Amino acid sequence: MSDASLPSAAAPARGLSTLRLQFARFARNRLAMASVAVLMLIVLACFLGPFLFPFTGEDADFDYILAPIDFTSPHLFGTDDYGRDLLVRTLEGGRVSLTIGFLGALVAGVIGVLYGAVAGYAGGRTDGLMMRFVEILYGFPYVILVILLSLVLGGGNLALFAAIVFTLWLTPAVIVRAQAQSLARREFVEAARAGGMTGWQIVLTHIVPNCVSVVIVYGSLLVPEVILSESFLSFLGIGIKEPQASWGNLIQAGTAAMETDLRLLLLPGTMLATVLFCLNFIADGLRDAFDPNDR
Amino acid sequence: MTAEPILSLRGLSVDFRLPEGTLRAVDDVSFDVRPGEVLGIVGESGSGKSQILFALMGLLARNGTASGAALFRGRNLIGLPAAELDAIRGASLSMIFQDPMTSLNPFQRVGDQLAEGLIAHRGMTRAAAREAAVAMLDRVRIPDAAARARRYPHEFSGGMRQRVMIAMALLARPALLLADEPTTALDVTIQAQVLDLIAELSRETGTSVILVTHDLGVVARLCDRVIVLYGGRVMEEGPAEAVFDAPRHPYAQGLLAATPRMADALTPRLGTIPGTPRSGGAMLPGCPFAPRCAVRVEACTLARPPLVGDGRRVACHLAGVPA
Amino acid sequence: MSALIEARGLEVGYPVAAPTLFGRSRILPVVRDVSLKLEPGRTLGIVGESGCGKSTLGRALLRLIEPTAGKVLWLGQDMAAMGRDELRRRRSEMQIIFQDPVAALDPRMTLGRIVSRPLATFEPGLSRAARRDRAIEALRLVGLSEDFALRYPHEISGGQAQRVGIARAIVGRPRLIVCDEPVSALDVSIQAQVVNLLMDLQDRLGLALIFISHNLAVVRHISHDVMVMCLGRVVETGPRDIFYAGPLHPYSRALMEAVPEPDPRREKGRVGTALPGELPSVLNPPPGCVFATRCPKAQDRCRRERPELRDFGGRQAACHFAETP
Numbered sequence: 001m002s003d004a005s006l007p008s009a010a011a012p013a014r015g016l017s018t019l020r021l022q023f024a025r026f027a028r029n030r031l032a033m034a035s036v037a038v039l040m041l042i043v044l045a046c047f048l049g050p051f052l053f054p055f056t057g058e059d060a061d062f063d064y065i066l067a068p069i070d071f072t073s074p075h076l077f078g079t080d081d082y083g084r085d086l087l088v089r090t091l092e093g094g095r096v097s098l099t100i101g102f103l104g105a106l107v108a109g110v111i112g113v114l115y116g117a118v119a120g121y122a123g124g125r126t127d128g129l130m131m132r133f134v135e136i137l138y139g140f141p142y143v144i145l146v147i148l149l150s151l152v153l154g155g156g157n158l159a160l161f162a163a164i165v166f167t168l169w170l171t172p173a174v175i176v177r178a179q180a181q182s183l184a185r186r187e188f189v190e191a192a193r194a195g196g197m198t199g200w201q202i203v204l205t206h207i208v209p210n211c212v213s214v215v216i217v218y219g220s221l222l223v224p225e226v227i228l229s230e231s232f233l234s235f236l237g238i239g240i241k242e243p244q245a246s247w248g249n250l251i252q253a254g255t256a257a258m259e260t261d262l263r264l265l266l267l268p269g270t271m272l273a274t275v276l277f278c279l280n281f282i283a284d285g286l287r288d289a290f291d292p293n294d295r
Numbered sequence: 296m297t298a299e300p301i302l303s304l305r306g307l308s309v310d311f312r313l314p315e316g317t318l319r320a321v322d323d324v325s326f327d328v329r330p331g332e333v334l335g336i337v338g339e340s341g342s343g344k345s346q347i348l349f350a351l352m353g354l355l356a357r358n359g360t361a362s363g364a365a366l367f368r369g370r371n372l373i374g375l376p377a378a379e380l381d382a383i384r385g386a387s388l389s390m391i392f393q394d395p396m397t398s399l400n401p402f403q404r405v406g407d408q409l410a411e412g413l414i415a416h417r418g419m420t421r422a423a424a425r426e427a428a429v430a431m432l433d434r435v436r437i438p439d440a441a442a443r444a445r446r447y448p449h450e451f452s453g454g455m456r457q458r459v460m461i462a463m464a465l466l467a468r469p470a471l472l473l474a475d476e477p478t479t480a481l482d483v484t485i486q487a488q489v490l491d492l493i494a495e496l497s498r499e500t501g502t503s504v505i506l507v508t509h510d511l512g513v514v515a516r517l518c519d520r521v522i523v524l525y526g527g528r529v530m531e532e533g534p535a536e537a538v539f540d541a542p543r544h545p546y547a548q549g550l551l552a553a554t555p556r557m558a559d560a561l562t563p564r565l566g567t568i569p570g571t572p573r574s575g576g577a578m579l580p581g582c583p584f585a586p587r588c589a590v591r592v593e594a595c596t597l598a599r600p601p602l603v604g605d606g607r608r609v610a611c612h613l614a615g616v617p618a
Numbered sequence: 619m620s621a622l623i624e625a626r627g628l629e630v631g632y633p634v635a636a637p638t639l640f641g642r643s644r645i646l647p648v649v650r651d652v653s654l655k656l657e658p659g660r661t662l663g664i665v666g667e668s669g670c671g672k673s674t675l676g677r678a679l680l681r682l683i684e685p686t687a688g689k690v691l692w693l694g695q696d697m698a699a700m701g702r703d704e705l706r707r708r709r710s711e712m713q714i715i716f717q718d719p720v721a722a723l724d725p726r727m728t729l730g731r732i733v734s735r736p737l738a739t740f741e742p743g744l745s746r747a748a749r750r751d752r753a754i755e756a757l758r759l760v761g762l763s764e765d766f767a768l769r770y771p772h773e774i775s776g777g778q779a780q781r782v783g784i785a786r787a788i789v790g791r792p793r794l795i796v797c798d799e800p801v802s803a804l805d806v807s808i809q810a811q812v813v814n815l816l817m818d819l820q821d822r823l824g825l826a827l828i829f830i831s832h833n834l835a836v837v838r839h840i841s842h843d844v845m846v847m848c849l850g851r852v853v854e855t856g857p858r859d860i861f862y863a864g865p866l867h868p869y870s871r872a873l874m875e876a877v878p879e880p881d882p883r884r885e886k887g888r889v890g891t892a893l894p895g896e897l898p899s900v901l902n903p904p905p906g907c908v909f910a911t912r913c914p915k916a917q918d919r920c921r922r923e924r925p926e927l928r929d930f931g932g933r934q935a936a937c938h939f940a941e942t943p
Contacts, residue, residue: 017728018726018770190714193682193787195709209724482832483667484892487876487895490892509805509806512835514882514886539880553807553810554806555836556860558879564817564843565814565839572808584742
């Protein structure tokens with residue numbers, strides 16, 4: 001008795017995975033799509049923009065020290081007290097901050113997802129131990145932890161990056177663990193065990209992909225968190241060190257000069273704020289698109 | 296029996312507004328319920344059987360609209376203003392549901408929930424209502440009724456909760472009880488108890504019952520008359536014995552053939568109806584069962600067969616033609 | 619013929635938290651002292667109500683749950699003695715289908731991949747194309763055309779999803795399938811399709827089936843032998859026809875009487891005969907016979923002394939007062 005011999009419901013010839021349906025829903029959200037566009041522009045500007053200029057952000061131009069915003073001069077948005085072009089510096093700072101942001105969120109996300117999926121699926125004592133470790137780390141004050149790790153890993157930018165990531169994988173792990181726990185009880189996981197799959201295979205093939213929506217939504221919130229993290233640390237003076245620019249230390253310099261000269265704060269501040277807004281709208285859009293109630 | 300029917304449905308239809316269009320869940324359903332009779336509405340998923348009950352009680356989802364007439368004691372329930380419906384619901388018209396846990400308030404003691412209805416609809420004092428509640432719990436064979444009345448729903452088993460629901464529904468002595476798959480979630484022996492209880496109490500109080508179920512055995516146990524529903528339309532209607540002995544509609548025949556039996560000779564394979572029950576979409580022209588019907592002819596996909604007969608009705612172009 | 623699968627004195631329990639902080643957690647037995655034997659190509663129907671342990675038993679037979687006592691023998695070999703790798707290989711021979719057909723499918727995978735994935739474990743030598751072909755063959759065997767392979771679980775009906783589950787179960791060419799209430803969530807007409815399909819596959823592929831269900835009528839149709847469980851214990855076993863013609867145990871009788879048949883004349887006569895009393899709690903089983911609290915024939919001895927399964931010429935029943943009808 002074949003089901004296919006009957007006029008079936010209007011099902012497409014190629015199945016629409018839930019992922020495709022969800023992204024289609026996202027695409028319909030105009031605010032989110034606009035934010036994606038703006039974000040892409042900023043990313044392009046930061047990575048490709050500096051090539052349009054004959055100087056870098058570290059070149060001191062002694063002819064134009066503390067130059068004001070002047071679109072006729074070679075330094076469109078002026079210079080700082082070393083004669084370095086503010087626009088290029090901001091763009092170069094953007095490279096650093098955005099790289100740390102996206103890369104950091106990616107790495108923290110991957111670590112967190114794997115950790116949480118294993119803990120949630122394994123359950124029992126393993127889960128207990130893994131979660132106790134997470135709780136202990138949560139107990140450390142964030143800045144102290146970053147400073148310690150930074151020092152332990154030898155200082156420098158890579159160490160900073162590792163330190164930030166290390167503190168940020170905790171929350172994705174906890175979120176994914178909850179999801180993994182409920183998935184582990186579902187019949188298709190039982191079927192996988194009956195199919196002879198090992199625990200690791202089940203985690204990677206069945207658990208992690210089904211946590212994707214949770215991870216994507218949270219991940220998009222993780223990026224601004226990392227950027228802010230780096231900005232905050234640089235602001236405190238323990239982040240990216242001069243002469244290299246990052247939005248954090250640019251804002252720090254700008255804040256110091258805030259009373260006399262707002263220009264130094266203006267560009268990096270605006271860029272950072274814009275990126276954060278865009279990421280938040282995107283996160284909202286993703287959350288709506290991936291809403292499990294709509295599945 | 297020439298007694299006036301307690302409920303008369305004429306052309307009841309239920310539509311749901313969905314993003315992809317309108318879904319007609321119930322299409323032009325008409326039938327009568329006589330006083331004291333138990334009417335079974337049997338159908339599979341997507342047949343619209345539960346939606347009929349929800350439409351009568353004014354419990355349709357927000358995107359659902361009912362049209363047509365449902366005359367209950369002379370008044371049309373469809374489109375009745377909320378205040379008037381409230382006076383009827385819980386008093387002369389009650390309903391019991393498949394999952395008793397969701398219709399009982401988990402934060403309120405069982406006895407109080409029962410008493411509430413009496414206080415509201417019959418104006419009894421709290422003390423008198425509580426006493427009546429305990430008496431009713433006893434009547435539905437909850438052991439140790441007085442003590443149990445002071446417990447909370449989660450302290451009762453599934454079968455007992457269902458009996459509490461029946462107690463709540465019948466306490467106000469309604470003229471009509473609507474039962475939506477009341478025993479589907481219960482174990483076999485508990486189901487038998489609850490069915491017996493419904494039969495006994497409805498006979499005692501003279502309450503008419505509309506019982507919605509997918510289980511033909513339950514219909515055989517409780518119902519005087521049966522309506523077979525498919526795709527939102529009535530396919531066959533008649534006295535239970537007549538319909539089960541000699542079903543005239545191909546769908547009813549198919550359902551009976553597909554139901555496995557406890558006694559009777561075993562066939563090598565169960566009778567089947569090919570395909571899947573209709574789910575969603577606009578109504579097709581013609582008979583809703585046509586895509587799955589083994590004996591369909593061209594007319595079946597073009598024109599909807601009307602429900603014809605008196606006392607025993609069938610909606611099939613080929614009814615009366617020997618199989 | 620030697621048995622395909624055999625259970626001896628099987629016990630399965632779950633740890634229950636201690637009532638106080640320092641109390642010891644105890645093991646709550648869900649399956650108690652169950653023995654059974656199944657020959658190749660035969661169907662054993664296991665019936666019972668909630669809490670009888672039938673689903674747990676099914677999973678323990680496949681070692682998806684570890685028993686707390688007793689043995690399971692597969693082709694004469696003790697499964698507990700098998701190493702992890704050997705057990706994994708053996709899994710191709712014993713499969714399971716579930717009650718909720720859609721939940722049994724990974725929502726993120728295409729149907730084709732769901733069906734072919736087990737082959738990556740069972741027959742690692744197969745190429746991806748070969749796996750795909752086997753998957754399509756399995757889908758065809760269950761009555762689904764090739765283009766179903768590209769669809770996703772949320773795009774198909776419950777009946778079709780159950781067929782996919784069956785396809786996944788047979789793709790590795792098993793000898794036994796444990797069916798855990800496979801048709802309870804399906805409409806009557808679809809239920810009949812799936813039951814017929816299982817019987818067809820049994821004939822074609824020589825499958826043995828363990829069919830777990832609370833629906834006595836369906837079990838009657840598909841089983842060669844029947845086993846009735848109550849509160850974790852077996853109360854009666856026997857060949858299908860003899861069992862249905864006249865059960866020995868009062869609980870079996872009560873179950874049969876409680877099942878409503880689509881026959882109004884017979885059913886109207888049964889109104890008022892329901893067995894009173896509640897299902898006993900698994901957490902607090904009564905001493906003595908598991909059915910003593912509800913049995914119409916219960917006597918003092920039943921409440922004190924638990925009856926053993928006794929032979930009655932090819933059948934067994936656990937009752938002090940069972941009589942051949």
